[in-house]
Amino acid sequence: MAGLRERxxxxxxxxxxxxxxxxxxxxGFEAVTVSEIAEAAEVAKATLFSYFPTKESLALQGVGxxxxxxxxxxxPAGTSPLDALRTHYRDFAVGPMTGIDxxxxxxxxxxxxxxxxxxxxxxALLYQQRxxxxxxxxxxxxETAAALMAAQISASLVTLQETFFRRLAAGAAxxxxxxxxxxxxxxxxxxxxxxxxxxxxxxxxxxxxxxxAEDPITTEDRPRPxxxxxxxx
Amino acid sequence: MAGLRERxxxxxxxxxxxxxxxxxxxxGFEAVTVSEIAEAAEVAKATLFSYFPTKESLALQGVGxxxxxxxxxxxPAGTSPLDALRTHYRDFAVGPMTGIDxxxxxxxxxxxxxxxxxxxxxxALLYQQRxxxxxxxxxxxxETAAALMAAQISASLVTLQETFFRRLAAGAAxxxxxxxxxxxxxxxxxxxxxxxxxxxxxxxxxxxxxxxAEDPITTEDRPRPxxxxxxxx
DNA sequence: TCTGAAATCAAACCCGGTACGAGTTTTTGT
DNA sequence: ACAAAAACTCGTACCGGGTTTGATTTCAGA
Numbered sequence: 001m002a003g004l005r006e007r008x009x010x011x012x013x014x015x016x017x018x019x020x021x022x023x024x025x026x027x028g029f030e031a032v033t034v035s036e037i038a039e040a041a042e043v044a045k046a047t048l049f050s051y052f053p054t055k056e057s058l059a060l061q062g063v064g065x066x067x068x069x070x071x072x073x074x075x076p077a078g079t080s081p082l083d084a085l086r087t088h089y090r091d092f093a094v095g096p097m098t099g100i101d102x103x104x105x106x107x108x109x110x111x112x113x114x115x116x117x118x119x120x121x122x123x124a125l126l127y128q129q130r131x132x133x134x135x136x137x138x139x140x141x142x143e144t145a146a147a148l149m150a151a152q153i154s155a156s157l158v159t160l161q162e163t164f165f166r167r168l169a170a171g172a173a174x175x176x177x178x179x180x181x182x183x184x185x186x187x188x189x190x191x192x193x194x195x196x197x198x199x200x201x202x203x204x205x206x207x208x209x210x211x212x213a214e215d216p217i218t219t220e221d222r223p224r225p226x227x228x229x230x231x232x233x
Numbered sequence: 234m235a236g237l238r239e240r241x242x243x244x245x246x247x248x249x250x251x252x253x254x255x256x257x258x259x260x261g262f263e264a265v266t267v268s269e270i271a272e273a274a275e276v277a278k279a280t281l282f283s284y285f286p287t288k289e290s291l292a293l294q295g296v297g298x299x300x301x302x303x304x305x306x307x308x309p310a311g312t313s314p315l316d317a318l319r320t321h322y323r324d325f326a327v328g329p330m331t332g333i334d335x336x337x338x339x340x341x342x343x344x345x346x347x348x349x350x351x352x353x354x355x356x357a358l359l360y361q362q363r364x365x366x367x368x369x370x371x372x373x374x375x376e377t378a379a380a381l382m383a384a385q386i387s388a389s390l391v392t393l394q395e396t397f398f399r400r401l402a403a404g405a406a407x408x409x410x411x412x413x414x415x416x417x418x419x420x421x422x423x424x425x426x427x428x429x430x431x432x433x434x435x436x437x438x439x440x441x442x443x444x445x446a447e448d449p450i451t452t453e454d455r456p457r458p459x460x461x462x463x464x465x466x
Numbered sequence: 467t468c469t470g471a472a473a474t475c476a477a478a479c480c481c482g483g484t485a486c487g488a489g490t491t492t493t494t495g496t
Numbered sequence: 497a498c499a500a501a502a503a504c505t506c507g508t509a510c511c512g513g514g515t516t517t518g519a520t521t522t523c524a525g526a
Contacts, residue, residue, distance in 0.1 A: 005491085155387070200316075242473085277475045279475070283474085
């Protein structure tokens with residue numbers, strides 16, 4: 001029962017986003033003017049801004065949609081937040097690719113990386129995820145602890161994304177990038193779960209790099225250090 | 234041998250920053266116009282922008298000056314990066330306060346917190362520190378590992394700062410805020426060093442909050458989990 | 467004291483974003 | 497089927513941050 005009105009709106013919205021991305025891909029984010037976009041999409045500038053609040057939002061549609069908080073909140077009983085997230089990211093890295101056009105993806109990534117304004121706006125979006133994650137974690141841990149955990153987790157995941165996309169933008173094949181991502185996921189969650197101390201080295205590092213396993217999937221949970229953090233003196 | 238010219242420049246710069254902050258404190262960041270600032274400081278708008286590249290930079294002078302990378306790079310031999318940073322932050326929290334005007338500090342913090350634009354610009358500054366930290370860590374670990382560690386560390390420290398400042402802005406006394414910061418520092422570095430797993434809990438959390446020790450300083454290094462990350466299968 | 471470089475200035479301009487009032491289209495109630 | 501109300505769009509003028517331009521002042525160094 002989609003009313004005519006809503007159909008038209010959706011259509012216009014699509015046209016705006018598509019037009020914008022076409023221009024961004026051609027000349028880069030900063031070099032394109034919103035008036036230009038509006039003109040090319042045959043709408044008034046004011047109308048454009050009734051669809052998208054900012055120029056950045058034209059380019060960042062769908063960025064930061066992945067919902068960390070939701071994954072953690074909806075995890076099966078008996079799993080730790082970290083496990084839930086690890087599973088999710090493993091699936092993304094090694095699971096089947098659901099129809100992703102590499103060309104498009106790479107072009108989007110390039111545009112975003114090339115524009116400080118856009119990168120920064122993207123970061124701001126991801127920052128909100130972190131806040132929401134902190135909220136759901138706060139239900140189980142102290143507020144401060146939750147904030148810290150959320151910060152660490154979110155920072156790690158953002159780093160994973162950045163690394164992945166940077167490789168893509170640098171020209172790596174999608175499958176290669178995904179393979180390396182799979183390794184990095186294990187590395188990241190290892191660090192998150194067990195901390196940096198196993199890596200710690202006073203003067204010189206113990207090993208240059210922790211040699212990621214061949215097949216990440218085979219890496220199963222190791223016995224956890226049970227020691228509590230800061231036991232009462 | 235400070236030439237007259239340079240003295241005047243420095244003077245003007247100071248006058249601009251001071252004027253700006255006076256106005257920001259009175260009416261908030263967004264409500265003050267750069268033209269206004271320029272006028273009040275008796276300079277042309279163009280001149281103002283020859284001193285400060287953006288409006289934000291007028292407000293964020295000195296933010297993000299603390300140099301994580303430097304602390305890590307210049308740490309005494311035999312200490313891990315984490316230890317060096319922990320020591321540094323402990324000192325800040327419990328060491329002597331070197332002439333800080335709480336009034337001024339709080340007003341600055343309030344202004345920054347109240348302006349999304351400003352907060353976000355501050356984040357961007359702190360993000361640069363993180364990049365530099367990653368660079369120095371990359372010398373000892375793999376690039377990806379370094380990026381992940383830097384991300385975790387930097388995210389944690391930013392969270393500490395935010396928490397500290399938020400308490401101040403909420404009206405807490407400086408000494409109280411510092412005491413709680415001291416606790417949080419231990420918590421944060423504990424998490425960083427030993428990971429989140431000791432906290433991990435499947436269905437329900439083991440404890441609500443890990444009860445920070447009374448006197449953080451007495452908390453000395455615990456035996457480290459020696460298990461390496463992802464040993465070859 | 468003269469000269470050239472550096473700094474300042476006012477004013478016009480660009481761009482992202484908002485405000486406004488008037489016109490047009492869809493919806494809704496009857 | 498029709499009129500009133502709501503929703504959407506439009507052009508234009510405006511605001512604020514930031515840049516450009518070109519003329520004018522101010523300092524430094526010989």
